[in-house]
Amino acid sequence: MVQHRLRAATHPQATPLPPASATNRRMARAPLYAAIDLGTHNCRLLVARAGERGLRVIDSFSRAVRLGEGLHHSGQLAEAAMERTITALRACVARMGLYELHSHRAIATEACRRAANGMDFIARVMHETGLDISVISAREEAELALAACTSLLHDRGSATGRGLLFDIGGGSTEIAWARIDRDARRHDLSGYVSLPMGIMTLAERHGNDIFTDAGYRGIVDGIVSILRGFDDIHCITREIARGNVMLLGTSGTVTTLASLAQGQGRYERAGIDGSRLSVPQALAMIDSLRGAGMAGLVRNPVIGPDRARYLLPGCAIFEAIVTTWPMMNVTVADRGLRDGLLLRMIGDRGRHGGPAPTPLSFPLHRHMEHRVSP
Structure with a gap:
C-alpha cells in the first residue's frame, strides 16, 4: 500500500495526496479501475479510482508504438509494428499486476478496424499477453471522447x-x-x-x-x-x-x-x-x-x-x-478514450450498485518485469 501511495504522489498525472479526512479515506478505499487505449500511433494505460471531481489517477503509461505504420500502403499491420505493440501491452499487463483491480477494459481503434489482419492481431495479443481487447466502432470512439470531457x-x-x-x-x-x-x-x-x-x-x-x-x-x-x-x-x-x-x-x-x-x-x-x-x-x-x-x-x-x-x-x-x-x-482537453472508459466503468458501478467488488489480479511474470518503464 505504501508503494501505491508513492506512485500516486509522484506520477505527473496523479492528484497530490491531501491531508487525511473522511472523504479522502473513503476515496482511498474506492475500487481501482484500469483502461487501455490502443491507437494507431500510441498505446496508453490509465489506472484510477473515483475522485471528488472526476478521476483520481494512480498510475499511467504511454508509448508510441506506431501500430499503423505502413498500413496506408499495404492494408496490413506490419510484423515490426505488431511486435512493438505487444511489447508495450506486456508492460501494461505488468503494471496492472501491481494493483487489485475491480475492473478493466482494453480497446483498439482505427488501425485494427482497417487492417485486413486486425482481428488476427487481436487474437495474437490474447494468446501472448492474456489481454482481451475489443475493437470499438467509430461511434463508440466519439462517445468515449465526449464522456472523457x-x-x-x-x-x-x-x-x-x-x-x-x-x-x-x-x-x-x-x-x-x-x-x-x-x-x-x-x-x-x-x-x-x-x-x-x-x-x-x-x-x-x-x-x-x-x-x-x-x-x-x-x-x-x-x-x-x-x-x-x-x-x-x-x-x-x-x-x-x-x-x-x-x-x-x-x-x-x-x-x-x-x-x-x-x-x-x-x-x-x-x-x-x-x-x-x-x-x-x-x-x-x-x-x-x-x-x-x-x-x-x-x-x-x-x-x-x-x-x-x-x-x-x-x-x-x-x-x-x-x-x-x-x-x-x-x-x-488533455484526456482521451482511457478517461472515458474509466468514467463509464465507475458510472456503471454507481448506477447498478451491488456487492463489494471481487478484485481482478494480473500476474507479474518475470520475463515482463524488465519491460516496465519507470
Whole structure:
C-alpha cells in the first residue's frame, strides 16, 4: 500500500495526496479501475479510482508504438509494428499486476478496424499477453471522447447549448456534435463523423509534400470539403452564429499547440487541460511551425524528434476544422478514450450498485518485469 501511495504522489498525472479526512479515506478505499487505449500511433494505460471531481489517477503509461505504420500502403499491420505493440501491452499487463483491480477494459481503434489482419492481431495479443481487447466502432470512439470531457462540457456557458468536439488520432479523426444540458449534467450525441485520416495516415500519404505550401493547402482544402457535408446536415455554422457552441479539442496536436502558445519550456499537463487556446494565435503559430521545417520541429523541446514528423499533419486537420467552423477559442482537453472508459466503468458501478467488488489480479511474470518503464 505504501508503494501505491508513492506512485500516486509522484506520477505527473496523479492528484497530490491531501491531508487525511473522511472523504479522502473513503476515496482511498474506492475500487481501482484500469483502461487501455490502443491507437494507431500510441498505446496508453490509465489506472484510477473515483475522485471528488472526476478521476483520481494512480498510475499511467504511454508509448508510441506506431501500430499503423505502413498500413496506408499495404492494408496490413506490419510484423515490426505488431511486435512493438505487444511489447508495450506486456508492460501494461505488468503494471496492472501491481494493483487489485475491480475492473478493466482494453480497446483498439482505427488501425485494427482497417487492417485486413486486425482481428488476427487481436487474437495474437490474447494468446501472448492474456489481454482481451475489443475493437470499438467509430461511434463508440466519439462517445468515449465526449464522456472523457464531461466536466469541461458542463462547467461553462448557459444552461443549454451545443458542444463540437474533435479528436485527432493516428489513423482517423473523430468529430462529435452534442447537445448539452448543464442543469441536468448530461449531454447527448446528436451526430458524429469519422474521417479516415489522422497524423500517421496523412504523413504516409503525403510525405514531405506537407512541408510545401501547395501540399499543405491541398490537405486542408480536402478535409474542409468533407466537413462541409457534415455541417450541412447538422447546421453547426448556424448554431455558431448564435453564440451557442463550445469547441473542444483533444489530441496531441491541440495540446502541443496549447503548450507552445503558453510558452512552456517542456510540456506541463496541469496548465493545459481545460485551458483555452486562441484560434487566431494557433493559426499564426502553425504558419511559424511550417516555416521551421523538419529540422526546426525536431529542435523544439515541446515537439522533439518523436513528434516532428506528425505535427504538421495534425495541424492541417486542426486548421481544416477551425476553417470550417470559425470560432475565437478552443477548449483544450488533455484526456482521451482511457478517461472515458474509466468514467463509464465507475458510472456503471454507481448506477447498478451491488456487492463489494471481487478484485481482478494480473500476474507479474518475470520475463515482463524488465519491460516496465519507470
